[in-house]
Amino acid sequence: MFRASPQVEATQKPAIGADPVTAAPRRDLSPLRRLVPFLTPYRTAIAGAFLSLTVAAGTVLGLGAGLRALVDQGFAAGNPALLDKGLLVMLAVICILAASTYGRFYLVSWIGERVVADLRRAVFDHVVKLSPSFFESTRTGEVLSRLTTDTTVLQVVVGSTVSIALRNMLLLIGGSVMLLFTSAKLTGLVFLVVPLVVFPIVIFGRKVRKLSRESQDRIADVGSFVDEALGAIRTVQAYGHENAERRNFADRVEGAFDVAVQRVRTRAALTVIVIVLVFTAIGTILWVGGHDVLAGRLSAGDLSAFVFYAVVVAGSVGAISEVVGDLQRAAGATERLFDLMATEPEITAPANPAPLPVPVRGAVAFDAVRFHYPSRPDDAALDEFSLSVAPGETVALVGPSGAGKTTVFQLLLRFYDPRHGRVLLDGIDIRTADPAEVRARIGLVPQDPVIFSTSALDNIRYGRLDASDEEVRAAADAAHALEFLEQLPDGLNTYLGEKGVRLSGGQRQRVAIARAILRNPPVLLLDEATSALDAESERVVQEALERLMRNRTTLIIAHRLATVLNADRIAVMEQGKLVATGTHTDLIRQGGLYARLASLQFDRRDDDRAALALPDVAE
Structure with a gap:
C-alpha cells in the first residue's frame, strides 16, 4: 500500500462537520459547557461530591488556625496540655479529611465514568445514523479516535481534573481570605505576584491547547493507519510489504511522539515558571514577616499560620496551572466530539412520512433519475435512468463495470437521494417515506457478504432480530448452510471470527443468503449472490435463491450472464x-451491447469446453 507521508496526510485529512481537524484551536474552555446536558441527570452525585470537596478543603484551611493556636498558646506559653489536646484534634481532623476525600474521589470518579459512557453512546448513536456519503470523505479511524481517545481525555477531566481544579480553587479563595485576616500587609505582597503567575499560565496555556489538539490529531492518524493496515493484512503479507508498513507506522508513531514531547515540554516549562515565581515570592514574604516578628508587629503563631496559608495558596496556584492544560485538552476533545455530533445525516425521515401501502406489493420504479455521488460531483452515476419492475417480477441489471448497477441498489435502499427524478416503492416516492420503513421491505445479498464478529446464529438472526432459533435454523437449511454450520465446534453458536475468517467465501455467501431468507422481504436485491461459490455450491444455493425469489420482486446485478438467463427481463x-x-433471446436478436457481452462470455465458455475436450480427441 502506498501512502503519503504523515505530514502530507495531516494537511489532507477529510473533514468532519465544520472541519474540526484543521480548524484553528479555540482559546477558551467554553466547549466544556456542552457537557452540561450530560452532567445534569446526576445532580445528586455532583452535589455529594461538591459537599465532600468543600469539607475536605475546609478541613485543610482549619489546620492553619490550629497551627496558630498551637504555636502561640502551646509552645510560646509552655502549655503541655494544649499539645495533648492538639494531637487529639489533629487525629479527628485527619479522620474527617480521609472520609471526605474518599467521598469526593468515589463520587467524582463515578460521575466521570458515567458521563463518558453516556457520551460514547450518544456519539455512536449519532454516527450510525449518518449517511454513507459521510463515510466516503471521513476515515473510520478518525471516528474511532473520537470515540476512544477524545472520550478518554474527557473521562480523566470529568472524573479527576475538574475535582482537583475545584478543590484548589476553594483552597485558593479560602487561603487568600485567611491570609488577609492573618496579615493584610503580607497578603498585599502576595497578591503583587499574582499577575506574574497568571500571565505565563495564559500564554503557555494557549500553546498547550494548540499542541494538545495537534497531538490528538496525530494519534488519530496512527489509529486510522492501524485500522487500514490490519484490515488489509492479507494483502500486506501477500505483497511482502510488512517492512514497508512497519516503517510507515513508525513514522506516524514518531510524529505523534514529537508533538507529545513538545506539549509535555511546554507544560513542564509552565510548571517550572510557576514554581520559581511562587516560591521566590514566599521566600521574600517570609523575610519580611520575620522582620515583623522580631519587631513585635506580628506573633510567631500568626507568621506560622501565614506561611501555612501561603503554602496552601501557592500549591493551589501550581495545581491550577497544571490542570489548565488538561482542561484545554478536554475542551479540544469536546469540540471534536460535538462537531461530529453536529454533523447532520443527509438522509432523514420527513416530519410526516408518507405511509407505505399495506399489504406490500413490491412494485419498484425509477423515474428519470439523475444522480452524482458526493465524492464525484462531475460524473453522473445515473443519467435519466427510468425502469419499472412489477410486483413479483425478476429483473437482471447487466452492463460493464461503472455502468451504475450498484447505484440502483444504493438509491433503492435510500443510502442516497437522486439529484433529479424519483425512486418509487409501491407508488410512493421513498424520499417522502421513513427510510427505516423502506429498508424493512428490502432484503440484500451483497457480492462481498458481511459477516459480523459473532456466532453464526447471531449473524443469520441479523436479518430479523426477533426470530427464534428454530426459524434461524430453517433459514440456514433453506440456504444450504445448515450442514456445514452444524459441523463447526459449537454448531450455530460457533464464533465465526472477525469478518467471518473461519468460513470459506462460499460459506460466507450462504450465511448472507440465509440472513435474507430469514428477513423474508417483499423486495430482494441480489448482487451476484453466487459469484463466490464453486459449481456444486452454486447449484444448491441457486435452488435456495429460486425458492426465495418466488412471488417476490427481485433485482439481480449480474456479471456472469449465465446466471440471469431465466430472469423475466x-x-x-x-x-x-x-x-x-x-x-435474453430478444436482446441477442437486437444486437448491441448485450449481444457483444454475451458473445464474449459464451464464446469463451465454448472455447474452454473445447479445450477440455482436446485430450479425448487426441486419443
Whole structure:
C-alpha cells in the first residue's frame, strides 16, 4: 500500500462537520459547557461530591488556625496540655479529611465514568445514523479516535481534573481570605505576584491547547493507519510489504511522539515558571514577616499560620496551572466530539412520512433519475435512468463495470437521494417515506457478504432480530448452510471470527443468503449472490435463491450472464443509462451491447469446453 507521508496526510485529512481537524484551536474552555446536558441527570452525585470537596478543603484551611493556636498558646506559653489536646484534634481532623476525600474521589470518579459512557453512546448513536456519503470523505479511524481517545481525555477531566481544579480553587479563595485576616500587609505582597503567575499560565496555556489538539490529531492518524493496515493484512503479507508498513507506522508513531514531547515540554516549562515565581515570592514574604516578628508587629503563631496559608495558596496556584492544560485538552476533545455530533445525516425521515401501502406489493420504479455521488460531483452515476419492475417480477441489471448497477441498489435502499427524478416503492416516492420503513421491505445479498464478529446464529438472526432459533435454523437449511454450520465446534453458536475468517467465501455467501431468507422481504436485491461459490455450491444455493425469489420482486446485478438467463427481463446499462431491456433471446436478436457481452462470455465458455475436450480427441 502506498501512502503519503504523515505530514502530507495531516494537511489532507477529510473533514468532519465544520472541519474540526484543521480548524484553528479555540482559546477558551467554553466547549466544556456542552457537557452540561450530560452532567445534569446526576445532580445528586455532583452535589455529594461538591459537599465532600468543600469539607475536605475546609478541613485543610482549619489546620492553619490550629497551627496558630498551637504555636502561640502551646509552645510560646509552655502549655503541655494544649499539645495533648492538639494531637487529639489533629487525629479527628485527619479522620474527617480521609472520609471526605474518599467521598469526593468515589463520587467524582463515578460521575466521570458515567458521563463518558453516556457520551460514547450518544456519539455512536449519532454516527450510525449518518449517511454513507459521510463515510466516503471521513476515515473510520478518525471516528474511532473520537470515540476512544477524545472520550478518554474527557473521562480523566470529568472524573479527576475538574475535582482537583475545584478543590484548589476553594483552597485558593479560602487561603487568600485567611491570609488577609492573618496579615493584610503580607497578603498585599502576595497578591503583587499574582499577575506574574497568571500571565505565563495564559500564554503557555494557549500553546498547550494548540499542541494538545495537534497531538490528538496525530494519534488519530496512527489509529486510522492501524485500522487500514490490519484490515488489509492479507494483502500486506501477500505483497511482502510488512517492512514497508512497519516503517510507515513508525513514522506516524514518531510524529505523534514529537508533538507529545513538545506539549509535555511546554507544560513542564509552565510548571517550572510557576514554581520559581511562587516560591521566590514566599521566600521574600517570609523575610519580611520575620522582620515583623522580631519587631513585635506580628506573633510567631500568626507568621506560622501565614506561611501555612501561603503554602496552601501557592500549591493551589501550581495545581491550577497544571490542570489548565488538561482542561484545554478536554475542551479540544469536546469540540471534536460535538462537531461530529453536529454533523447532520443527509438522509432523514420527513416530519410526516408518507405511509407505505399495506399489504406490500413490491412494485419498484425509477423515474428519470439523475444522480452524482458526493465524492464525484462531475460524473453522473445515473443519467435519466427510468425502469419499472412489477410486483413479483425478476429483473437482471447487466452492463460493464461503472455502468451504475450498484447505484440502483444504493438509491433503492435510500443510502442516497437522486439529484433529479424519483425512486418509487409501491407508488410512493421513498424520499417522502421513513427510510427505516423502506429498508424493512428490502432484503440484500451483497457480492462481498458481511459477516459480523459473532456466532453464526447471531449473524443469520441479523436479518430479523426477533426470530427464534428454530426459524434461524430453517433459514440456514433453506440456504444450504445448515450442514456445514452444524459441523463447526459449537454448531450455530460457533464464533465465526472477525469478518467471518473461519468460513470459506462460499460459506460466507450462504450465511448472507440465509440472513435474507430469514428477513423474508417483499423486495430482494441480489448482487451476484453466487459469484463466490464453486459449481456444486452454486447449484444448491441457486435452488435456495429460486425458492426465495418466488412471488417476490427481485433485482439481480449480474456479471456472469449465465446466471440471469431465466430472469423475466434483462435491463442493459451503460454509463448510467438504460440502453435496452428484454429477455435474453430478444436482446441477442437486437444486437448491441448485450449481444457483444454475451458473445464474449459464451464464446469463451465454448472455447474452454473445447479445450477440455482436446485430450479425448487426441486419443
